[in-house]
Amino acid sequence: MAKVKEYGNAELEEKLRDTSYYTDDSNPQFLEDVKKISRTAANMCFQCGTCTGSCPSAPRSSYRIRLFMRKGVLGLEKEALNDPDLWLCTTCYSCTDRCPRDLAPTDVIMAMRNLAFKFDIVPRNFLKTVQLIYNSGHGVPNNDVNRAARVKLGLPADPPTTHSYPEFIPGIQKIMDFYKMKENADRILSEGEH
Template sequence: MDQTDAANVLKDVSSELLTCMQCGTCSGSCPSGRYTSMVTRKIVRMARVNKRVLKDINLWMCTTCYTCQERCPRQIKITDAILAIRTITVHDGCILPEHRRVSQLVLQYGHAVPINDAVKQKRKKLGMEALPETVHKYPDALLDVQTILKSCKFDELVAEGQEE
């Protein structure tokens, strides 16, 4: 995504959010907001008026549960907007180190949480095969996953040293 594309996405998102009346239903419904500094209503307000939202760490506190979007009296697609803004920020090189690490695990192992020996043992104790029916068991499929991720340049996006 180049700067023009990013600007256009942000503009589209901003116009979508213009009908917000700042009622706070979104923040009051947000499960993440109970445990983090995220205030959905503020994210919406900020996204309407300036680009600072792109640097707001609270963007990453959203679990994309869609509760706010389901309850917004103005039927604003809040979660979709947050996801669109995140896409811009990632292409701008802004990504939390934890997310970068998890993304690299997906790239390397095909899983955000790869299996380990302890889990393999537990599976066996439960009468299951040590490896689940995923790329862990089928390395050829892992190569396919990696090919797909590389073809869309996901590997470059989450590589170390891409921070701004």
């Protein structure tokens, strides 16, 4: 059956695109990869919805963790990895606490993000976080407002982290270089600027 019809009009073709799920839309390896990385039996999800019901992100966004679990089971790799909602999980682990089949949906999301990164599919704010960690050791570095607040509470202006001990930053950079995180983040961000 033809999934695409030739209307000779890109806009019309997109509008009238067949959205059916066909057998060959599925990449069974995707489910296997997700299971391997997440170390949870993602295939065992029976779609009860406890995860979405527990999710603090769901009421305020279009993020539905149950749908990611479903797409994982069906092997809908492209759809799951290209969905910007994938990055709305706050990793609070409420779903993992409550899952009746003792799965870890949070870890499934983390696995999918991991796989997305291999396709260079990462939102820019996440890449900038990588750069910040590389340069300062912090995803959210200290700033003047925080410093003032800390002083007011009788704390040192900077916490006892890389802010106070910058000599440890090269160690962090060594780990990140091993995984080529900074290199890839720089590359993807610069490609996006073209």
